[in-house]
Amino acid sequence: MALLLAGCATPQVDALLRRRPPDLPAAAASIQVPYFAQKDHQCGPAALAMVLDAAGDSVAPADLVGSVFVPAREGSLPPEMLAAVRRRGRLAVELDPDVGAVLTEVAAGNPVVVLQNLSLPIVPIWHYSVVVGYDLSSKDIFLQSGGQKAASIPLRTFERTWARGRHWAMVALAPGTLPASQQPDQIFAEAVALERVDPVAARRTYRAITLRFPRYPQAWIGLGNTAYAQSDLEESAIAFRRATQLAPDNGDAWNNLATALAALRLPCDALAAARKAVSIGGPHAAEYTKTENEIDASACAR
Amino acid sequence: MQVRKIVAVASCAFLLGTGLPLPAHATLIGSEQLLQGASAARDKIGAFLARAEVRRALVERGVDPTQVRARVAALSDAQARDLAARIDQLPAGGDGVGDVLGVLLLVFVILLITDILGLTKVFPFTRPIHR
Numbered sequence: 191m192a193l194l195l196a197g198c199a200t201p202q203v204d205a206l207l208r209r210r211p212p213d214l215p216a217a218a219a220s221i222q223v224p225y226f227a228q229k230d231h232q233c234g235p236a237a238l239a240m241v242l243d244a245a246g247d248s249v250a251p252a253d254l255v256g257s258v259f260v261p262a263r264e265g266s267l268p269p270e271m272l273a274a275v276r277r278r279g280r281l282a283v284e285l286d287p288d289v290g291a292v293l294t295e296v297a298a299g300n301p302v303v304v305l306q307n308l309s310l311p312i313v314p315i316w317h318y319s320v321v322v323g324y325d326l327s328s329k330d331i332f333l334q335s336g337g338q339k340a341a342s343i344p345l346r347t348f349e350r351t352w353a354r355g356r357h358w359a360m361v362a363l364a365p366g367t368l369p370a371s372q373q374p375d376q377i378f379a380e381a382v383a384l385e386r387v388d389p390v391a392a393r394r395t396y397r398a399i400t401l402r403f404p405r406y407p408q409a410w411i412g413l414g415n416t417a418y419a420q421s422d423l424e425e426s427a428i429a430f431r432r433a434t435q436l437a438p439d440n441g442d443a444w445n446n447l448a449t450a451l452a453a454l455r456l457p458c459d460a461l462a463a464a465r466k467a468v469s470i471g472g473p474h475a476a477e478y479t480k481t482e483n484e485i486d487a488s489a490c491a492r
Numbered sequence: 493m494q495v496r497k498i499v500a501v502a503s504c505a506f507l508l509g510t511g512l513p514l515p516a517h518a519t520l521i522g523s524e525q526l527l528q529g530a531s532a533a534r535d536k537i538g539a540f541l542a543r544a545e546v547r548r549a550l551v552e553r554g555v556d557p558t559q560v561r562a563r564v565a566a567l568s569d570a571q572a573r574d575l576a577a578r579i580d581q582l583p584a585g586g587d588g589v590g591d592v593l594g595v596l597l598l599v600f601v602i603l604l605i606t607d608i609l610g611l612t613k614v615f616p617f618t619r620p621i622h623r
Binding site: 231232261263264265270271272273307308313315316318355358380381385412418449484 | 527564
């Protein structure tokens with residue numbers, strides 16, 4: 191009995207309805223996303239196509255099947271949903287397991303992919319839906335998925351099915367757009383994952399992080415790295431310099447600044463930065479020494 | 493000469509595909525390394541092995557072998573390790589809202605059978621076969 195009741199509790203929605211966070215609107219009108227009917231077990235590709243369209247990428251669900259579907263599992267796995275978004279040059283961000291984060295994104299106009307277990311744990315029916323709106327006064331949330339056009343269900347019912355889906359949620363964002371709900375560390379980690387497959391899109395994301403969180407040094411290093419890789423040495427050096435100002439004890443920032451300055455043919459400035467990195471040390475100390483040794487410092491006073 | 497070129501291009505493509513970080517410049521600390529912290533070298537090897545494991549596991553589970561390399565390359569290191577560790581425990585979203593009917597039908601049939609066997613008496617129209 192206790193077990194049954196545990197499955198019925200809706201602590202997140204209860205807390206939200208009792209006390210709405212001041213920056214969360216009471217309702218968000220339905221975001222327009224195209225509807226795609228799903229073929230067998232293809233709710234993953236259908237949900238992906240809906241949120242990608244909202245991020246400015248028109249792609250048919252059938253063209254996403256090869257990126258996410260696992261035949262033997264008759265479905266799509268959450269990590270691969272994120273990976274598929276990156277392969278389309280969009281920023282994928284997994285949200286905190288919190289209904290407030292989901293609604294914050296929806297209020298900001300970002301449709302959210304959620305994983306629900308529509309059934310009970312003993313006979314799970316795993317299903318991806320897209321949250322497109324909500325209304326706290328009527329206690330409803332608006333979902334659309336490969337099986338159903340936008341329709342409302344009670345928020346508490348949603349929390350139960352979502353909790354059984356382990357509170358998994360993600361957004362897909364056009365490059366340069368950031369999620370409304372996450373901390374800089376989380377957004378930065380997702381930008382790094384995007385850099386693996388699309389450095390140009392990642393550079394725009396890093397730049398957007400530096401605009402929203404100008405005192406967050408890692409984003410400046412990411413911006414410098416992607417600018418450097420795209421042969422924009424000047425932006426790269428400016429970004430690394432900013433990182434060293436924000437985090438004077440960050441050896442990585444000094445090392446990368448040294449590399450960018452050396453490439454700009456400023457060997458004496460580069461040498462000073464490299465020596466700074468070496469003096470800080472840390473897990474990448476060997477690389478710092480290598481940087482220092484590679485700089486042609488014959489013209490500089492020692 | 494031609495052969496050597498082909499080998500060079502192929503090995504280059506191999507390295508790119510495996511997600512082994514190619515040094516863009518020998519002495520730039522890459523963005524991914526910023527996330528790794530103190531155990532950088534061990535993390536890198538772990539993620540590299542995890543990616544190989546995930547590629548193998550996906551092919552085993554019916555994914556087109558020509559697709560797996562690009563799929564796995566788009567995972568973050570942490571996700572590659574997660575997927576390698578619990579590919580069969582992670583939920584696979586696939587079923588539609590319509591499939592609920594399937595479950596209901598199954599429950600209905602089970603109860604119908606248990607009714608007929610006389611184990612339950614859910615439906616008014618059933619008659620148990622044993623008295």
